Amino acid sequence: MIVIRSLLLVTVAATLLQGCAFFRGNYDEDFKQEDVESIRIGSSTTQDVATILGAPERVIAVHDQQIFHYYNYAVKSGTVLFFSRTNVVGNDLYVFFSPDGIVQQVLLGRQKPPPKLQFWPFGD
Amino acid sequence: MPARRGGFFILLCLLAILLEGCPLAWRRFTINEVIQPADVSFIVPGTTTLADIVKNLGAPGSIRPVDSGTVVRYHFLDIKYFTVNITRPLSLFFPVLELVPSDLYQLTYSGGGLGTDELQVEFNKNWVVVYYAFAHHQKASSYLP
Numbered sequence: 001m002i003v004i005r006s007l008l009l010v011t012v013a014a015t016l017l018q019g020c021a022f023f024r025g026n027y028d029e030d031f032k033q034e035d036v037e038s039i040r041i042g043s044s045t046t047q048d049v050a051t052i053l054g055a056p057e058r059v060i061a062v063h064d065q066q067i068f069h070y071y072n073y074a075v076k077s078g079t080v081l082f083f084s085r086t087n088v089v090g091n092d093l094y095v096f097f098s099p100d101g102i103v104q105q106v107l108l109g110r111q112k113p114p115p116k117l118q119f120w121p122f123g124d
Numbered sequence: 125m126p127a128r129r130g131g132f133f134i135l136l137c138l139l140a141i142l143l144e145g146c147p148l149a150w151r152r153f154t155i156n157e158v159i160q161p162a163d164v165s166f167i168v169p170g171t172t173t174l175a176d177i178v179k180n181l182g183a184p185g186s187i188r189p190v191d192s193g194t195v196v197r198y199h200f201l202d203i204k205y206f207t208v209n210i211t212r213p214l215s216l217f218f219p220v221l222e223l224v225p226s227d228l229y230q231l232t233y234s235g236g237g238l239g240t241d242e243l244q245v246e247f248n249k250n251w252v253v254v255y256y257a258f259a260h261h262q263k264a265s266s267y268l269p
Contacts, residue, residue, distance in 0.1 A: 060187055060188075060189075061189070062187065062189040062194050063189060063194075063249060067187060069187070082148045082149045082150060083149075083150050084149065084150070084151040084152070085151075085152045085153075085154075086151075086152070086153045086154070087154050088153070088154065088155040088156070089155075089156055089157070090155070090156060090185065091182070091183070092182075092183040092184065092185060093183060094183055094184075094187065105174075105175070107174070107175070107178045107183045108178070108182075108183055109178035109179055109180070109181065109182040109183050110179070110180065110181065110182040111182065112156065112157070112182055121150045121151060121152035121204065122150075
C-alpha cells in the first residue's frame with residue numbers, strides 16, 4: 001500500500017511539475033563602485049571614462065553637453081503550472097561632460113534592489 | 125477515507141493532464157518598481173536639483189533635451205495577459221480530433237493590458253526642477269480584455 005501510494009504521489013508530483021520553469025539572467029554587469037569612484041570630476045576625460053567603464057550604451061547630446069549613458073538589467077522569471085511572472089529591474093549610470101570633454105557630474109545614486117523571483121502573477 | 129484520498133489524487137492527475145500544455149495561463153511581466161507620490165514629496169520646483177533627485181530615486185531611465193532644458197523620466201511597466209484554450213480538452217473525449225489540424229477547431233480566448241507609470245521631471249538649463257508629474261496608466265494593466 002505504501003509503495004502504491006508513493007508511486008501515486010510521485011506521478012502526481014511529476015504531472016503537476018511538468019512545464020515548470022525558473023530562470024534568471026542579466027544584460028551587462030552591475031556597476032562596480034570602485035570604477036565609478038575612480039572617475040574624477042573636473043579632470044577625467046571622455047577617454048578616461050571609456051577606458052574605465054567601456055563604451056557607453058548611448059551618447060546623449062543635451063544642449064552643449066555630452067552625456068554617456070550606461071545601463072544594465074536583471075531578469076528573474078518563474079512559471080508554475082499556468083502561472084507565470086517575469087520581473088525586470090534596470091539600473092542606469094550617467095556621466096556628464098563639459099563642452100571640452102571633462103567630467104562634470106556622475107549620476108548613479110541609489111541602486112535598485114534586484115528583481116524578485118516570483119511565479120504568482122496576482123497582487124503587487 | 126483512504127479511498128477518498130486516492131480519488132483526490134486521481135482527480136488531481138486528471139486535472140493536470142487536462143491542463144497539460146498550458147491551455148490556461150496567467151502571465152505577468154513587470155519592469156521596475158512603482159515610485160509613489162510620497163517618494164517624491166521632497167521635490168520643490170525652483171529649488172531641487174538633478175543631483176538631489178538622483179540621490180533619492182537613483183538615476184533616471186532616460187534623459188531627453190527640450191528647448192527650455194531637459195526632461196528626465198523614471199519608467200515602470202506592468203503587463204498582464206490571460207489566455208485559455210477552451211477546446212483543447214476536446215481531443216481527450218473525441219480522439220478523432222487528433223487527426224484534424226488544430227487550427228480548424230480550436231478556440232482560444234485571451235486578453236490583457238499594458239499599464240505604464242512614469243515620473244517625469246523637467247529641468248531648466250541649470251539642472252533645477254521646473255515641474256514634475258506622474259503619468260498614471262497603471263489601471264490599463266489587467267487580465268481582462
